[in-house]
Amino acid sequence: MFDRILEVLPEIGVAMGQTLTMLLVAIPLAVLLGTPLGVLLYTIGPNGLKHRPKLHRVLDGLVNLLRSFPFLILLIAIIPVTRFIVGTTIGTAAVIVPLTLNAIPYFARFVEQNLSQLGGGVVEAARSMGASRSQIVRDVLIVEAKPGLVSSITIMTVSFISYSAMAGLVGGGGIGDFAIRYGYYRYETPLMITAIVLMILLVTIVQLGGSYVARRLDKRL
Amino acid sequence: MIEIQNVSTSFASAAGPFTAVDDVSLHIRRGTIQGIIGFSGAGKSTLLRNINLLERPTSGRVLVDGVDLVTLSDAELRTKRHDIGMIFQHFNLLNNLTAQENVELSLKFAGVGKAERRRRAAETLEIVDLADKAGTYPAKLSGGQKQRVAIARALATGPKVLLCDEPTSAVDPRTTSSVLQYLADVNAEFGITIVVVTHEMNVIKAIADNVAVMEEGRVVEQFDLAELQRPGFHPATSIGRYLVSDEIQLDRSGRGTHTTAASEGLINV
Numbered sequence: 001m002f003d004r005i006l007e008v009l010p011e012i013g014v015a016m017g018q019t020l021t022m023l024l025v026a027i028p029l030a031v032l033l034g035t036p037l038g039v040l041l042y043t044i045g046p047n048g049l050k051h052r053p054k055l056h057r058v059l060d061g062l063v064n065l066l067r068s069f070p071f072l073i074l075l076i077a078i079i080p081v082t083r084f085i086v087g088t089t090i091g092t093a094a095v096i097v098p099l100t101l102n103a104i105p106y107f108a109r110f111v112e113q114n115l116s117q118l119g120g121g122v123v124e125a126a127r128s129m130g131a132s133r134s135q136i137v138r139d140v141l142i143v144e145a146k147p148g149l150v151s152s153i154t155i156m157t158v159s160f161i162s163y164s165a166m167a168g169l170v171g172g173g174g175i176g177d178f179a180i181r182y183g184y185y186r187y188e189t190p191l192m193i194t195a196i197v198l199m200i201l202l203v204t205i206v207q208l209g210g211s212y213v214a215r216r217l218d219k220r221l
Numbered sequence: 222m223i224e225i226q227n228v229s230t231s232f233a234s235a236a237g238p239f240t241a242v243d244d245v246s247l248h249i250r251r252g253t254i255q256g257i258i259g260f261s262g263a264g265k266s267t268l269l270r271n272i273n274l275l276e277r278p279t280s281g282r283v284l285v286d287g288v289d290l291v292t293l294s295d296a297e298l299r300t301k302r303h304d305i306g307m308i309f310q311h312f313n314l315l316n317n318l319t320a321q322e323n324v325e326l327s328l329k330f331a332g333v334g335k336a337e338r339r340r341r342a343a344e345t346l347e348i349v350d351l352a353d354k355a356g357t358y359p360a361k362l363s364g365g366q367k368q369r370v371a372i373a374r375a376l377a378t379g380p381k382v383l384l385c386d387e388p389t390s391a392v393d394p395r396t397t398s399s400v401l402q403y404l405a406d407v408n409a410e411f412g413i414t415i416v417v418v419t420h421e422m423n424v425i426k427a428i429a430d431n432v433a434v435m436e437e438g439r440v441v442e443q444f445d446l447a448e449l450q451r452p453g454f455h456p457a458t459s460i461g462r463y464l465v466s467d468e469i470q471l472d473r474s475g476r477g478t479h480t481t482a483a484s485e486g487l488i489n490v
Binding site: 121122124125126127128129130131132135139140143144146147217218219220221 | 273275298299300301302303305306307309311313314315316317318326327329330331358359360371374375378384
């Protein structure tokens with residue numbers, strides 16, 4: 001059994017590398033693009049700094065629409081978009097596009113929720129100090145929401161470790177795909193367990209790390 | 222210094238428009254401490270927010286230092302707000318910033334450079350005797366200390382007016398006098414005009430030069446401290462008398478005014 005694991009070890013290494021690549025590209029991109037979207041959703045929302053009911057309804061609906069797609073279907077449905085962006089429809093690069101597209105509205109909701117939980121007191125104080133809307137977002141809301149946002153990134157990363165397992169459908173590889181191919185298709189249970197243990201490890205590290213950073217940033221206690 | 226002219230403020234509510242401030246005119250002289258007292262919902266906090274336009278009046282004029290704020294553009298209003306500090310019942314400090322960083326925030330919004338911010342924030346913390354707490358986060362400060370940080374934050378930009386919304390309602394009685402002492406000092410040393418909104422008559426008695434009594438959105442009575450302290454002084458309105466008496470009166474015969482389900486429940490215990 002151990003011989004077999006050793007035999008495919010290089011492949012496990014490649015698979016782990018693919019999973020990490022997917023996460024390391026998709027998650028930062030989602031944070032980068034989802035944050036402004038989430039801030040916008042909050043800002044033009046009913047309790048935001050500049051309520052714009054119509055625009056809010058449109059954006060809100062769009063986010064819901066993207067979030068409704070089961071990931072597996074999104075993966076297929078946006079193949080033309082994927083081809084346009086990365087020039088291919090198979091492989092790790094091709095999975096990163098739907099992963100990111102799914103993660104952006106996902107994170108935007110987290111941002112919106114984190115901001116709306118802050119309460120109006122600090123915003124009112126900032127307004128009384130003559131802060132502009134962008135200053136309120138940058139210097140007040142994001143500052144106060146930071147620990148919550150780190151926790152949200154952690155939750156999102158863990159979810160997407162699971163999503164990335166579907167990458168095999170378009171030949172994207174990754175450790176989850178490895179578990180499916182060897183464990184499910186070829187009945188090599190020890191290899192499946194090995195892959196799953198690695199995924200558990202990955203999730204644990206992400207969760208512990210995320211919780212640690214969030215705790216360090218949170219000055220409320 | 223502050224001239225409130227025929228200011229009304231209404232909000233849309235489910236039951237139609239609700240008038241929080243109803244045709245109020247009030248003149249607040251430079252360097253004085255104006256108290257505004259009333260029960261919850263009397264409109265006093267809304268009136269206070271009318272002064273820096275956190276709440277824009279539906280009609281009327283608000284002149285601060287001769288400038289009608291209502292006519293200003295957004296950018297002009299933000300600049301003007303650096304001259305009008307404000308503190309709040311729940312302090313409204315940023316939890317993830319130290320005392321020093323909280324004070325620097327108002328300077329940052331006023332466009333002050335980093336080194337200058339640091340220097341002036343440290344200086345202002347000195348005024349409220351919190352220089353030793355500069356690096357402390359609000360969670361590690363007492364209620365009184367938090368309010369003093371908030372005072373420092375409001376003072377850092379060198380305002381001419383300080384608006385105080387229930388500044389002592391969330392701190393214990395001993396801390397109340399300490400916070401009020403700092404406000405009185407700021408008024409005496411820098412000549413800052415202060416407006417204090419409160420429902421606590423002892424706060425008014427301790428600090429206000431002039432008092433406006435509010436009820437249902439209107440200023441129903443005004444008197445000054447000298448009148449208030451004269452023996453035998455009686456406010457003209459019943460609400461004024463009630464507030465001045467500052468006593469809680471109960472009927473302890475067991476036949477009190479409310480015979481609600483809750484009080485009946487108590488009897489059965």
